[in-house]
Amino acid sequence: MRPLLLVLAMTTLTAAAADPALTIYRADGDALFAPGSMPLADGHAIVHEERALQLAGGRETLVIDGLPTLLDTEAVALDLGGSGRVLAQRIVAAGDAGPLGAHRGERVAVLDASGRSIVEGVLVAIDGGSLVVRTDDGRSSYVREFARVEFREGSGRPGSTLQVAVDGRAGTAAARLTYPTAGLGWRAAYAGLLSGEGGSCQLHLSTLASIANRSGRDWSGARLKLVAGSPNFARSNAYLARAPMAMKSMAAEAAPDALPAQDALGDYRSYAVDGSLDLPDGSITQVPLYAGADLPCARSWVFESGGRWFPSKPMLTPTGGSAGGPVDSRLGFTAAENLPAGTLRISMRDKDGRSEFVGESRIADTAKGREIDISLGQAFELSATRDATRFEVDRAARQLDEAFRVTLANAGDRPRTVTVREHPNQWRNWTLLSSSSKPTRQTPDTLEFDIEVPANGKATLDYAVRYSWTAADE
Numbered sequence: 001m002r003p004l005l006l007v008l009a010m011t012t013l014t015a016a017a018a019d020p021a022l023t024i025y026r027a028d029g030d031a032l033f034a035p036g037s038m039p040l041a042d043g044h045a046i047v048h049e050e051r052a053l054q055l056a057g058g059r060e061t062l063v064i065d066g067l068p069t070l071l072d073t074e075a076v077a078l079d080l081g082g083s084g085r086v087l088a089q090r091i092v093a094a095g096d097a098g099p100l101g102a103h104r105g106e107r108v109a110v111l112d113a114s115g116r117s118i119v120e121g122v123l124v125a126i127d128g129g130s131l132v133v134r135t136d137d138g139r140s141s142y143v144r145e146f147a148r149v150e151f152r153e154g155s156g157r158p159g160s161t162l163q164v165a166v167d168g169r170a171g172t173a174a175a176r177l178t179y180p181t182a183g184l185g186w187r188a189a190y191a192g193l194l195s196g197e198g199g200s201c202q203l204h205l206s207t208l209a210s211i212a213n214r215s216g217r218d219w220s221g222a223r224l225k226l227v228a229g230s231p232n233f234a235r236s237n238a239y240l241a242r243a244p245m246a247m248k249s250m251a252a253e254a255a256p257d258a259l260p261a262q263d264a265l266g267d268y269r270s271y272a273v274d275g276s277l278d279l280p281d282g283s284i285t286q287v288p289l290y291a292g293a294d295l296p297c298a299r300s301w302v303f304e305s306g307g308r309w310f311p312s313k314p315m316l317t318p319t320g321g322s323a324g325g326p327v328d329s330r331l332g333f334t335a336a337e338n339l340p341a342g343t344l345r346i347s348m349r350d351k352d353g354r355s356e357f358v359g360e361s362r363i364a365d366t367a368k369g370r371e372i373d374i375s376l377g378q379a380f381e382l383s384a385t386r387d388a389t390r391f392e393v394d395r396a397a398r399q400l401d402e403a404f405r406v407t408l409a410n411a412g413d414r415p416r417t418v419t420v421r422e423h424p425n426q427w428r429n430w431t432l433l434s435s436s437s438k439p440t441r442q443t444p445d446t447l448e449f450d451i452e453v454p455a456n457g458k459a460t461l462d463y464a465v466r467y468s469w470t471a472a473d474e
Contacts, residue, residue, distance in 0.1 A: 019221040019276055021048040024211060026228055026340060027185025032212040037282045039069045039216035043185025044233070049177040055084060057170030063106055065161040067091075069216025070182040076162060079176040084168020092161045105163055107152040108133065110143050118143055120152075183215030184279075186226050188289060188342025190363070193355060194297070194331070195348070203297040203333055207289040209260070209271065211279060219279040226260065228340035228365060229268030259288055262338065269338055290337050297333040301416055303384040303408065304328070306423040308445045314427040314469045316400065318391045327382035327408075327418060329359070332373040339366040346376055381412035382453070384420075390464065398471070400426055401433065403464035410453040420461055422447040427467040435463035 027033075027043040053062060064078075073091040080086065092104050109120040110131060121135040130144045162177075186209050193204040209226055213219065260271035273287055303325060331346065341364050347355040359376030366372055390403035408418050423445055424430045432439065432447065441448035453459045 021223045023225045024184050024186050026187055032185045032214055039183050040214040041070055041182045043182055045181055045184035047179050047181055051175045051177055053173045053175045055168045055170055055173050059167045061163055061165045063163055067160040068181040071160050072180040076179040078164055081174045083173035084166045087165040087167055089164040103161055109150040110146045111148040113147040118146055181215055184213055186211045188340045190342055190344040192346045194346055201297040201299050203295045205295055206292045208286045209289045211285045213279040213281055213283055218281050221276045222279055223276050224273040226271040227268050293336050295333050300330045300419055301379055301382055302328045302330055302419045302421055304421040305386055306425055308423055310425055310428040316393050320388050322387045324385040326378040327384055329376045329379045331376055335366045335368055335370050335372055338368050341365045383409045398469050400467040406461040408451055408453045409458050413455050415455050416453050418451050418453055420449045420451055424465045427469055430465050430467045433464040433466050437461055
């Protein structure tokens with residue numbers, strides 16, 4: 001028995017989709033936002049379209065084409081709204097056959113350069129430069145030299161095609177088409193203008209949503225909902241890349257009248273963009289996510305040695321000799337809004353009044369009221385060296401004493417406070433024996449000291465720790 005979709009007569013879809021609603025999920029990678037015109041199997045969006053379908057009554061097959069190139073074919077759903085039921089459905093994608101490949105199984109007319117019909121029937125396959133067409137008498141024709149192909153079902157638009165067999169009553173069905181597609185994604189883009197010094201640090205924060213479209217289809221008049229968070233995806237290969245599409249330029253359009261409306265969506269956050277937007281294929285569109293805000297901030301400079309870890313048993317050989325390293329320039333502030341993950345770019349006004357870039361960093365999803373601490377880069381005027389000054393092991397007493405001197409240099413014309421962050425990790429059981437400066441923070445795996453370094457001068461920190469263990473630890 002032949003497949004149901006090929007047995008039933010196909011009906012032309014006469015109504016185009018109304019303004020689609022797109023729910024676009026955050027894309028953490030950079031591929032979608034890089035220049036290019038090839039549809040990408042990256043990103044994730046749910047498309048909601050309303051279609052007015054003309055049903056002849058009884059069993060028939062509808063053709064809905066012009067769908068995105070990249071579809072999760074197992075998650076396409078068509079709701080006929082009580083006008084009938086779906087018997088079977090098939091997604092046909094272009095694959096390596098080019099735009100015509102998505103119309104296999106549809107009725108076509110193949111014409112020559114003069115407009116004369118060469119053959120009419122069902123497009124079975126595309127074989128190189130030839131079309132394979134099955135005529136009504138069941139025979140197959142291979143057509144190599146042709147000038148035009150006309151579609152008797154659908155519109156012939158490029159992209160994927162949905163062929164769906166339905167059983168319904170005659171009339172217009174208000175149908176809802178829902179499907180996931182790749183090639184769409186968004187991420188937050190933050191711009192911060194830094195001003196002030198010391199305790200007067202101020203940050204003007206602007207927040208945009210960057211929306212990338214590499215789906216292989218233009219979206220006109222789309223109503224957008226952006227979702228922040230990280231839903232789990234069970235399959236990494238649900239989408240397959242198809243044929244390339246030409247990159248289109250973005251026409252000027254009106255900006256949204258209001259900022260997106262924020263709400264909860266399960267365990268995530270959603271942002272409904274006001275009005276509608278055009279998303280041309282191969283474009284990146286930006287809309288404001290929040291109004292600009294002036295926030296108090298704090299600058300810090302950190303010299304860190306080692307990391308947070310402990311060995312499986314006490315290490316009785318030295319691990320820290322003489323070493324130097326950079327001093328990290330950092331910026332901290334409190335999130336005044338729920339901030340989705342994205343890149344924060346920081347600028348400062350130079351003496352000539354121009355805003356100049358001074359560093360950027362990725363920030364994770366951050367709830368309102370949480371602290372954000374980012375690295376801007378390595379401080380040019382600050383440097384540090386670290387020298388081991390003692391390492392003594394008393395195996396009988398099961399003790400190890402270790403000491404260091406940290407020397408900080410400041411070549412600038414203003415004093416700086418540098419945080420020295422140390423991680424005693426010869427063993428997990430340790431105590432601070434002595435220090436030239438009182439620690440400002442102490443945890444089971446970290447020691448921190450705030451050291452004042454004068455302008456054009458140096459400062460030192462000396463400290464010693466003692467490790468102890470039991471016979472069972474050896």
